[in-house]
Amino acid sequence: TWDTVPLAPPDSIFQLTAAYKADPFPQKVNLxxxxxxxxxxxxxxxxxxxxxxxxxxxDPNVDHEYLPILGLPExxxxxxxxxxxxxxxxxxxxxxxxxxxxxGTGANHxxxxxxxxFYTWDGPKQVYLSNxxxxxxxxxxxxxxxxxxxxxxxxxKTIGLDYEGFLDSLxxxxxxSVFLLHACAHNPTGVDPTKEQWEKIADIVLERKxxxxxxxxxxxxxxxxxxxxxxxxxxxxxxxxxxxxCQSFAKNAGLYGERVGALHVVAPTKQAADRVRSQLAVLxxxxxxNPPAYGARVIxxxxxxxxxxxxWKEDIKTMSGRIIAMRKELxxxxxxxxxxxxNWDHIINQIGMFSFTGVNATQSKALTEKAHIYxxxxxxxxxxxxxxxxxxxxxxxxxKVVRG
Ligand code: LMR
Numbered sequence: 107t108w109d110t111v112p113l114a115p116p117d118s119i120f121q122l123t124a125a126y127k128a129d130p131f132p133q134k135v136n137l138x139x140x141x142x143x144x145x146x147x148x149x150x151x152x153x154x155x156x157x158x159x160x161x162x163x164x165d166p167n168v169d170h171e172y173l174p175i176l177g178l179p180e181x182x183x184x185x186x187x188x189x190x191x192x193x194x195x196x197x198x199x200x201x202x203x204x205x206x207x208x209x210g211t212g213a214n215h216x217x218x219x220x221x222x223x224f225y226t227w228d229g230p231k232q233v234y235l236s237n238x239x240x241x242x243x244x245x246x247x248x249x250x251x252x253x254x255x256x257x258x259x260x261x262x263k264t265i266g267l268d269y270e271g272f273l274d275s276l277x278x279x280x281x282x283s284v285f286l287l288h289a290c291a292h293n294p295t296g297v298d299p300t301k302e303q304w305e306k307i308a309d310i311v312l313e314r315k316x317x318x319x320x321x322x323x324x325x326x327x328x329x330x331x332x333x334x335x336x337x338x339x340x341x342x343x344x345x346x347x348x349x350x351x352c353q354s355f356a357k358n359a360g361l362y363g364e365r366v367g368a369l370h371v372v373a374p375t376k377q378a379a380d381r382v383r384s385q386l387a388v389l390x391x392x393x394x395x396n397p398p399a400y401g402a403r404v405i406x407x408x409x410x411x412x413x414x415x416x417x418w419k420e421d422i423k424t425m426s427g428r429i430i431a432m433r434k435e436l437x438x439x440x441x442x443x444x445x446x447x448x449n450w451d452h453i454i455n456q457i458g459m460f461s462f463t464g465v466n467a468t469q470s471k472a473l474t475e476k477a478h479i480y481x482x483x484x485x486x487x488x489x490x491x492x493x494x495x496x497x498x499x500x501x502x503x504x505x506k507v508v509r510g
Pocket of ligand 1 (some may be wrong): 118138139140240242293
């Protein structure tokens with residue numbers, strides 16, 4: 107048995123974590139997975155999460171019963187408000203469906219599965235993904251029989267947005283195509299459209315009647331402001347665009363391993379929302395029955411308590427602020443101190459957890475092999491892996507590989 111099972115390669119992101127852990131070199135640096143680290147390179151339990159933990163420990167009503175199939179209601183309701191905005195027409199008109207999911211990956215999967223089953227496809231089941239995108243998107247859609255295609259997004263010449271190429275794909279894709287858009291802090295490039303560019307994107311999406319599949323894994327990480335980072339999603343909802351949103355609290359609450367996320371489907375009417383909800387409940391039941399309770403309880407406490415919510419915003423500023431400081435320092439080291447050939451302004455122009463450095467696969471491999479610096483071969487670095495102690499080591503080695 108199993109003689110015919112082909113050997114799959116290890117996951118390109120998580121294999122870096124494993125290789126880094128196994129490496130005994132003292133100055134090793136992990137810039138692979140997008141997980142926040144403090145200035146001592148330690149995972150950071152947010153102070154607000156510690157407080158919420160204390161409340162939960164003391165709460166005599168906490169038990170280990172099943173959550174409802176669609177999740178903890180005080181969590182999903184608050185999570186919807188956080189992303190769609192408390193004044194969202196979709197919430198006012200009770201036409202948003204919110205389901206608790208196994209983090210952002212689970213939201214992507216459930217959203218994709220739902221579309222695969224129920225979207226009225228005019229032709230083959232296809233989704234347009236940005237080129238590049240989070241590598242996992244490809245297999246998530248393939249798993250449910252939706253073929254991924256790509257649209258131009260990143261321009262290596264400018265290390266910025268290929269705006270014209272992007273618009274062109276929106277214009278030429280057949281009407282009612284499904285486009286996956288990163289709501290903010292694009293992974294892996296750190297390049298987001300401006301508000302004016304989003305407006306134009308929305309115009310064409312409406313004209314062509316495309317369906318938008320928003321992935322929002324980094325709310326708060328792009329600008330440090332939760333509302334600002336939800337701008338594109340809220341704007342698209344206001345424009346009446348058909349869409350769904352995948353949400354994750356892995357990064358912005360540091361709850362990676364608790365797998366707390368949500369899928370929000372914005373339907374045109376309450377009646378449509380009721381039908382969508384009923385089918386999502388059937389899908390969820392067959393896949394996971396009931397979502398896990400712990401992370402949802404933590405987030406529900408934080409979102410529904412004014413003082414915890416304020417504290418959370420401060421914690422997000424701590425994380426995004428440290429990342430911005432690292433961007434500035436890396437930029438200074440490369441462009442001023444080491445005078446590394448090339449223009450490094452993209453390091454400070456890109457936002458969110460990642461920077462797309464522009465180094466190629468050979469240079470990236472050289473960084474790993476010669477300097478024990480772990481990054482994906484597309485040149486993406488997780489800015490959170492840099493700190494005041496290792497940034498010079500990284501910059502000097504980057505300088506070396508760039509000079510060849
Ligand atoms: C990443 O892109 O590094 C993160 O989103 C972690 C993951 O699940 O890949």
